[in-house]
Amino acid sequence: MKALVYTGIKQLELKDVPEPSSDFIIKVLGCGICGTDLKTYQKGHHLFSPPAILGHEFYGLVEKAPIGCGYLAGDKVVVAPYAECGFCDVCMRGAGSLCANKHYVEGGAFCEKVGIASDYIEQGVFHIKELDDVYTLVEPLACVLNGFEQLDLKPTSRALVVGAGPMGALFALLFRAKGIPVAVVEPSAQRRERIASWGIEAFEPGGADHVESLSAGRVEKGIYDIAIIAVNKKELVSEYIKFVADAGTVLMFSGLSSDEIVAIDAYSIHYRQVSLKGSFGYALHHFKEALSLIEAHKEMFSKIITHNFPLERGKEAFEMLASGEALKIVLRP
Ligand SMILES: [Zn+2]
Ligand SMILES: [Zn+2]
Structure with missing residues (x-):
């Protein structure tokens, strides 16, 4: 499959990479470029050493799902890029965004397909009503809701x-x-x-x-x-x-x-x-609230997305975002 690979500072290349091998596969339809992705591209990031696929604000279609998991091929979904454990001291104190045992989606979504671990489906995958780039805003809005809570x-x-x-x-x-x-x-x-x-x-x-x-x-x-x-x-x-x-x-x-x-x-x-x-990041309850807010005020939140680019023009999109000209850019595989 095609993926936009971060190969070093200021370097992004469209490459052929192996498809994910998971039992639950999502065909990515759109993924927003986040401030963290931009920072990584511009200056590097300790969590993402090249080569790496960035991107975590994505939605798409279920391509393959294990029987009985609650999803069928063709279902429209958005994915929380991480989820807190729910049991550690910090989670018990209600600060799930700071959980030290977070479960992350493996690999980024600036590519055609993302695999989801079977023990993450119930926690981190959510049905959506339609296919719309506005769903790339669920994660950033979840972070804003965590800020609100403070x-x-x-x-x-x-x-x-x-x-x-x-x-x-x-x-x-x-x-x-x-x-x-x-x-x-x-x-x-x-x-x-x-x-x-x-x-x-x-x-x-x-x-x-x-x-x-x-x-x-x-x-x-x-x-x-x-x-x-x-x-x-x-x-x-x-x-x-x-x-x-x-x-x-x-x-x-x-x-x-x-x-x-x-x-x-x-x-x-x-x-x-x-x-x-x-405030930093989000907890799952913020993600769920953000999803309902997006569904209730779709048109209002859509204003945040000013541009979309095909995946192969990803580097151009990153440069545009760096120039301050755009607000939110969505990359579409
Ligand atoms: Zn983000
Ligand atoms: Zn925890």
Whole structure:
């Protein structure tokens, strides 16, 4: 079968690779390019040493299934790329996204077929209603829902999303779907225009004071009690801890490496009771909730997908994503 193989930094090649040998085979119809895939392509990743097939946000058709597994050939499905064990201490504390015994789908989905281990079918494979690229968003939306769960949302909450990449955009749409007033701060004019065209306020950043002066009574310091940092720049965390309202919460959603130190404004944490939270990945209940949200608001979430490319033009798609021109790109084998 054809696969887009990551063969080294800035290298992706379409190659013929052996088909998976599993009893449960999914014919991939679409797979989204995730920030992690892009980072791997640009800088390498300790979890993916080349040669490797990347891609984990996929949906497709069951091609082959063992009898009695609940699926038949031809069924439309989406797959959770990993599932928590459900039994370890961390899982018992309700933080399944941090489980150390996660079960992963073996191999990536930037290829024609993915094999699923028989003991993973019940846990990680889900029926979907139709074949649509929007299902590639279930996993990223699941990660956003995990972030949501960390927030102490009140009926009066107002949210500010920092960064309008695909994850920031998903946060913005989700806040709106939940009836929470939301605005977005984003330096790229193109991305601001896109967000604004959805009827969501989008502002140019320039430091918290600048945002304050832009306010015209709307984006004022202390107005937002929720700030989502959806850009991997530690300076933004320091900045928005000062910016967020008293008793508010700043969520570090974007990943920062272990050697990065974030400067904390002690006054805000102690005297203003601002909380700093983080979130990483998803647990299965987030994946299930994301799937129902996608099915309920298909058209709304489809806005996140701006492009699709055939698998053989994968490298071009990665370059386009790196340029910031696209939001979410789906590769179709
Ligand atoms: Zn992802
Ligand atoms: Zn666990």
